Amino acid sequence: MPRENIPLPCRVESLSVLSADGVLDKDLEPKLPEADLKRLYRTMLASRMLDQRCLMLQRQGRLGTYGPCRGQEATPLGVAYCLREEDWFVPTYRELPAYLWRGWPMEKHLYWWGGSELGSATPDGINDLPLCVPIGTQCQHAMGIAWGCKLRGDNTICACFVGDGGTSQGDFHEAMNFATVYHVPLVMVIQNNHWAISLPRHKQSASQTLAQKALAYGIDGIQVDGNDILAVIAATSEAVEKARTGGGPTVIEAITYRLMMHTTADDPKKYRTAEEVAEWEKRDPLPRFAGYLRQKGILDDDTEAAFKDEINAEIEHAVEIYENTQHDPFDMFRYMYAEMTPELQRQMAELKRHLETPLPAPSPREQAGDVV
């Protein structure tokens, strides 16, 4: 037969557990311990409150440009929940709740957006890369880490985040290609928040789903409701288990929405309608999760109020640490190499001299009109 169909494994599932209006699919509901559910909610709330506080701080000139993650909390949090402490986590820059879940102190977030490398210095004992700004590049690093996990044979895996915009980068595709060629334990999570600054999802890619991009590489792709933390946990726990048991990589496309601006440097009113945002407000992951917990009797007004008080105190504490930190300009020289080069020593001395030794006062002109 000269021309016939090649039977390809082409399947992309879509998964939702808790609908936007609170309807629960009991068969698909992950059975999570009550304490975990409480802690998850508390972390989601903490992320939302810290995010809000950062916007305020930015407006008050106390923080640099800020990229909020409001509305996207369920996906990073759900993914982080499925990882073990010793697993590896590679974010982009809108995964605040995952960092909080994995133990990053709040002041780290403030440091990074406040312009200090202290915010990208991963705390000891936490296996996370810092925020990654060049879009999509982190996919390659995560693939390399996952490859390292496999070579080390230490039963760890790596989870990586990328945005809908990031899927247009070559790095995303190269990473998926390597990941499947070397069959590495990688969970690649696409946070499809519909907007790459001003470019809408439909102009980013003509693919019907972003999950299907995985299929070309021989990777399973699944689409989940990224504002439904239960769906995220259900899909991620499967992918993590598969990776850990030698099943190779998975791509998860989480459908979510950036409720705020890309960063405080842009105005979303220029490129999208208030109606669209209002539609997505109804699917906000935080009240949806709260409703589920209240229905289960795990959350009530008192608990919620207590959480808020505790979190506010934590945020105040973090802001205090952040604003009272002295930053040493000479640190710029200290971490370039394991051992400072002679030229850097020379340049450091030059800056020191400039900062500490005033230039001698200019000699007075002998007579007015001397200098032409």
Place this chain on the structure above:
Amino acid sequence: MAQLTMVQALNLALAELMRDDPDVLVLGEDVGVDGGVFRVTDGLYQEFGDQRVIDTPLAEAAIVGAAIGLCVRGFRPVCEMQFDGFSFPAFHHIEGHVRRLRNRTRGRFTCPMVVRMPYGGGIRAIEHHSEAPEATYAHLAGLKVVIPSGPRNARALLRTAVLDPDPVIFFEPKASYRAFREEVPDDPETLPIGKGVVARAGRDATIISYGATLRAALEAAEELYDEYHIDAEVLDLLSVAPLDAELIHESVRKTGRVVVAHEAPRHCGVGAEIVARIVEESLLFLEAPVARVTGFDTIIPFFVNEKAYLPDAARIVRATVETLAF
């Protein structure tokens, strides 16, 4: 002691390093079964297997990007870019991550990787196979940039580079890969990165060079001595980042006359930095303006004309004679 070409010496260094440390990995295009297009990794696949000598898919960005992750997991990857001109798809990882990881994590994560690549012209290669991009990399703080000139220093410097706790871009002059042999000792040796050597001592002028151009510089020095009675000192920088400024100043202060020779283009080339350093700290020792003998600020010509582009002994002789006549 064995008489080895640079290719053989580099191969020996890699084999020694891989025997010493199971965390040393070699990855690149055709580096495994094929042993690399220049055979630098020949036999490593057979000795160390496909988990340590890895034939990757054809994606330079992924080779370096993966190596970043492997560094985070404690490995020491040695990446091969098949040719200098193909290193640029990986450039955004080198610029954006490799050189920054230590600094931005305040030392929590580091990138002790080596990115090796065949470097420069002179082998009648096709387009994109004869580039000399060392200044592009030397301009990136956080990297070290090494360019050996012969088999013995290539083997010693590659060892140092792989053992170095920071990322090293390792340029291997193609024109020197098989051009000559040198005695290479049986036991592994190292040479410090950031230190050059006096390749030929002299009193009348200093010729500063590195890589394949060093051979032209040494040839020029012989001709200058025999034909023009000029006793030139030749410096082999070996590293262009960090730069061995001390060695340069010492020689310049002795001779007062300087010719810088490299095959990369002149504008913002390593020579420009060398001249700036001399002007900053040794200006009053100069007897004549510093001369630069370099590739021109053009695209390196296709190979029928590459000889006119690459600095050779004759151009270095001319520049030195004119410097002495100033």
